[in-house]
Amino acid sequence: MRCPVPLLILLFLAACDGPAAVATVGVNVASITVFGRAVPDLLVSGVTGRDCSVVRLDRGLSYCEAQAPAPGPPPYCTRSRGSVDCWVTRPPSIPMQEGVVNGPVTLTPAQEQDRTARWPDL
Structure with a gap:
C-alpha cells in the first residue's frame, strides 16, 4: 500500500506501518500540547532561530514569526x-x-544582542 505524500511529510520519516505512525502522531500531539509546536517545528525553530509552528499556519499566520x-x-x-x-x-x-525615572532611552549593545539572539540560545 502506498502512503500519500502529505502523510509522509506529517509523519516526518516514520514508516507506513501502524505502530510507528501512531507513535509519531502521539509524540507530535503531545509536543503541540506542551510546547505549542510539533517535533519538526522544534527543529526548524532551532535551526532558523525564529518561532516556527504549524499552529501558526492553522491560525492563518505565516509559518515563522517575523523578528520583532x-x-x-x-x-x-x-x-x-x-x-x-x-x-x-x-x-x-x-x-x-x-x-x-531618568533611565536609558535606548537599548545597550548587550540588550540588543539578547533581543536579536537565536532561539533557544544556540
Whole structure:
C-alpha cells in the first residue's frame, strides 16, 4: 500500500506501518500540547532561530514569526499633583521638568544582542 505524500511529510520519516505512525502522531500531539509546536517545528525553530509552528499556519499566520522590531523610546513621565503625567516627547517647559525615572532611552549593545539572539540560545 502506498502512503500519500502529505502523510509522509506529517509523519516526518516514520514508516507506513501502524505502530510507528501512531507513535509519531502521539509524540507530535503531545509536543503541540506542551510546547505549542510539533517535533519538526522544534527543529526548524532551532535551526532558523525564529518561532516556527504549524499552529501558526492553522491560525492563518505565516509559518515563522517575523523578528520583532526594536522598541521605541520610552514615554517621558513627570510628576503632577497627586499623579504622574506621561508624554511621547518631552513637554516644552522652562525650567525643564525632571522625569520620574531618568533611565536609558535606548537599548545597550548587550540588550540588543539578547533581543536579536537565536532561539533557544544556540
